[in-house]
Amino acid sequence: MGWSYLPHTDNDRKAMLAAIGVAATDDLFQDVPANLRLNRPLDLPPALSEPELIKNLQALAKANISMEDAVCFLGAGAYDHFIPSVIDHIIRRSEFYTAYTQYQPEIAQGYLQALWEFQSLICEITGMAVANASMYDGGTAVAEAAMMACAASGRNKVITAAAVHPHYRNILESYGLDRGFISSEAGFVDGVTDRDQLEKMLDDSTAAVIIQSPNFFGSIEDIKTLAQIAHARGAYLITVVDPISLGLLESPGALGVDIVVGEGQGLGLALAYGGPYLGFFAATEKLMRKLPGRIVGQTQDHAGNRGFVLTLQAREQHIRREKATSNICSNQALCALTAAIYLSTVGKQGFREVASQCVQKANYAYRELQKLNGCEVVFSAPFFKEFVVRLSKPVAKVNKALRAKGIVGGLDLGSYYPGMDNCMLLCVTEKRSKAEIDRLVSEMGAIL
């Protein structure tokens, strides 16, 4: 049989073998020792035609409950925000998604400009001077930020708030173990980082303090004060932010933060079972030449036309090789493009509006849920779009009952934090309608 992705006919193959001067394709593999060759076909299912392929994958897709068929109140690092239609139409243009990294700038101006615009948009929302053209996801961006802070400060201790996403802390630990930096955790009080404990933990070998805001519980941290505490001991303050929250919350740049990272999935990327997502990474001007990853710079050609190139490549792995501070090569360029389209689509007003609706709707759900017997709030700190409730029944049990009603409930915090059994982290985005929230409340009421 033939394969539609392979153009050669047997005649083509014969003609090419003749031009090379060999009798058979096998002759081209003469360098592969005979005893190493696989003398059987790979043990894989036989090839499927396109209609068969579609059926096969449709069946797998249908074995999952999609958020198109359920009402989602689950967040915890992956969010069901509204995705404007324009996005997929643009990123499905094959000039974008089938392109390679922009090593030949003259025929990659479109992508280079779009990534430069992405960097600019990230700088606008974070209030930072410089951003790179993306990291793998929020969690790896945190680890890269810690590595950069250690390298830039010549110190090797990193203090992370326990209210930072547990998965991000896992990645940090995994990176830190071999990289040789020491990580410790500062606890929380009433849903926000314990300031006094943090202050005591800091010393002159602390490279960075990592704070998430809104943190894993959805609470908003007092970043300005935490930055002052870190800076007093010469440590960098790294914040992990939800980009959507920056429509309303003060920019980290204005609060004295040195490095801002985060998960960009909320900026127009599908949930997609956890990936592909988008890590963003921004910093002060002083740190520009220490940033990991790719950076696009503006320049001009000999005729004075504005143009864009990958720049500051002395930082990167293919130039400095073993001296590189990061090994990131392929990044999440198409996801960065997605985020840039999202931010330009919602625009100045829409960006504020999405954030405002998250706060209003989450607070409405919070107020209504409190009225239920068997559901009490846990923290009093101000929050953005997520909050914690303690239930009178195990979270897994409640979620199962909710799922039967077409609702995906919140995260079970008991498996992440000791002492938080029966605690549920709920998320309400701008996409949830009043009717959906009311349904959640009434179903919860019936279950509890």
Added chain:
Amino acid sequence: MNRNQAIIFEMSVPGRQALNLPQCDVPTLEIETLIPAEFLRKADAQLPEVSQPDLIRHYTNLSKRNFGLDSGFYPLGSCTMKYNPKVNEDVARYPGFAHIHPLQDSESSQGALELLYTMEQYLAEIAGMDAVTLQPAAGAHGELAGLKLIRAYHRSRGEARTKVIVPDSAHGTNPASATVCGLEIVEIKSHADGSVDLEALKAAVGPDTAALMLTNPSTLGLFETNIEEIANIVHAAGGLLYYDGANANAVMGIVRPGDMGFDVVHFNLHKTFSTPHGGGGPGSGPVGVKKTLIPFLPTPVIAFDGKNYALDYDRPQSIGRMHSFYGNFGVIVRAYAYILAMGPDGLRQASEDAVLNANYCLSQLKEDFYSPFDRYCMHECIVTSKNQKQFGVKTLDIAKRLLDYGYHPPTIYFPLIVEEAIMIEPTETESKETLDGFIQAMRAIATEAKTDVSQILSSPSNTVVGRLDETTAARKPVVRWKA
């Protein structure tokens, strides 16, 4: 030709918008009663204000200023730019794949877990390995995960091995990944014929050797014939063998890294398994391991009890997490669809055709361009501009001139050990006609080098911008828009 395309910020007009949002339908409260004023933004982020038609035109115009694989031939060595099947784009967007939450319970995500589990089996079979993790988000991320697995293995045996041997022809990510993993690099010189110098390797290994990182076929596009002996030398010293899968497109169904003696391997799904590069990602870099390394795989691991799929977090020896969730799932869906469409025979045919195409290009280009290795190549070949040097034409000039002929240039100046290298990887999805057109263009440039150097040196001349001033870009970086 439109030489300038406005920056989106330059198009902004206060009051325009590209999206209508619904009215907030819950009872609202004054924002300051919900969030203290000190935490609120004093000034709005200055995002562009554009209408939807203008937004669409902006990005459409940008796309027209970009070369993608669907626009033309992309013979990038070690990057494997093959055709991206369209059906894969459709399946990845099925709601049951695109709109599922990574933390929803496993009962409601059996299809996704089954796909991941099955994909692990498929890749393990193709690699000749015992288990695979799909967590790494790119090849370099896979390298880091693989080296962490190797470190964890040595650590579990109470051995402090801190050195990684890499050939001087290695991909730049290899030394960088080792450094990020806290390991030291020992670089060994290649033999004149491009292979690993066995004597140099023997001198380099020792009780401190954690691993040898190798790609086979090598970055020179040549098969490392002595691979068994290389494996023996490294294993005898107590080290492990790491396979960089960047060049795996040459060997599918023909020879497997696991059978060659490799202990750890990463694949680049965005190369060998036809998922789009996306202009620099998302990629996906699954890592395969031999049995002894299974306890160290990143968490969670996909488990199957014969009936149900689940996520297993109970892995006490695990290196931990490498990604916030389970890797680039959407990319894995596309690669899974590719494997199903090709089947065992199709994958082998793909590798055979890739090797055929590279040798065909090499055989046709050898007359005009210098070929440093007198051997059959694997899926990519190297020529150089040595013959053109006498006319003042360098490899960069040839690359830029190719742009005028409508081709994306090959990889240039890599591997670093070949002077003025031009590394051509045609891939199996290119027809003979496409290759002939490219060969003709290369020959025409070789002729121009003899007759009309000025045209080459001033190229490209029909792109939207000419050669760009990269020095100024780096010395006086302008990396963001400022009003």
